[in-house]
Amino acid sequence: DIQMTQSPPSLSASLGDKVTITCQASQNINKYIAWYQQKPGKAPRQLIRYTSTLVSGTPSRFSGSGSGRDYSFSISNVESEDIASYYCLQYDNLYTFGAGTKLELK
Amino acid sequence: QIQLVQSGPELKKPGESVKISCKASGYTFTDYAMHWVKQAPGKGLKWMGWINTYTGKPTYADDFKGRFVFSLEASASTANLQISNLKNEDTATYFCASEGVLLYWGQGVMVTVSS
Numbered sequence: 266d267i268q269m270t271q272s273p274p275s276l277s278a279s280l281g282d283k284v285t286i287t288c289q290a291s292q293n294i295n296k297y298i299a300w301y302q303q304k305p306g307k308a309p310r311q312l313i314r315y316t317s318t319l320v321s322g323t324p325s326r327f328s329g330s331g332s333g334r335d336y337s338f339s340i341s342n343v344e345s346e347d348i349a350s351y352y353c354l355q356y357d358n359l360y361t362f363g364a365g366t367k368l369e370l371k
Numbered sequence: 372q373i374q375l376v377q378s379g380p381e382l383k384k385p386g387e388s389v390k391i392s393c394k395a396s397g398y399t400f401t402d403y404a405m406h407w408v409k410q411a412p413g414k415g416l417k418w419m420g421w422i423n424t425y426t427g428k429p430t431y432a433d434d435f436k437g438r439f440v441f442s443l444e445a446s447a448s449t450a451n452l453q454i455s456n457l458k459n460e461d462t463a464t465y466f467c468a469s470e471g472v473l474l475y476w477g478q479g480v481m482v483t484v485s486s
Contacts, residue, residue: 299472308476352416356472365415
């Protein structure tokens, strides 16, 4: 089974900051990674798939990159509506979520 | 528009069973796989497995083999999750999500297991 190591577990940012979350897979996942945003009491929302493809409706301040085992997700110019938890998901071999990152306001 | 509507919250005792439904609309049901995801209170997302909505074949993640059953009522565009012999650690919100990369999500069903 593929394991996904997501970091950091939590992140504190000011409005307008750039933040970056990373996920490292236990093996090459061939860019098959997606990123989700989840707000309390809500279902997750997919933001990015296949490493860097923005899903329809995802603001351009969100971005993703990476290859092989190492991937990152960034939010430039953090806005108040971005306060949420974020998860990576590998879908190269079955599916595995990362442990999540909680983004809070500083 | 595509919607997944799940059944309501459940309160069960240890050892009982529960069946959760997920009704899809806005697309051809058999076009997309249906996944199930568990989220324990205050914890992260855990992929439970998926069911091929065309063939009915389920695939379970290792931690969800045995007491968990995915099924379909294709004529009603509905996927079901049944959990038997409930344990306290099954207390969680269970989401259905459709499409190969879990693009569309239900609202989640809270299952509480308590004596």
